[in-house]
Amino acid sequence: MAKGQKRNTLLVPAAHKALDDMKYEIAAELGLPVYQGSEDYWGEIRTRDAGAVGGSITRKLVAFAQQQLANQGTNK
Secondary structure (H helix, E strand, C coil), X not given: CCCCCCCCXXXXXXXXXXXXXHHHHHHHHCCCCXXXXXXXXXXXXXXHHHHHHHHHHHHHHHHHHHHHHHHHHHCC
């Protein structure tokens, strides 16, 4: 990596907490035994279950973005 380049910088720092909240909300919906504030350790969660959480987050974010784009089209 070239000098001066940064990776993994947050564009919207407040989004981190919102995504973290969403992650634990979905984990609870799926019945996974992880709880916010529990040192954020997911080592005993199966890869398949962790992937299900990530996939659910992605689906919700895509649906939200689609809704926002649809609303922009109707507000013109």
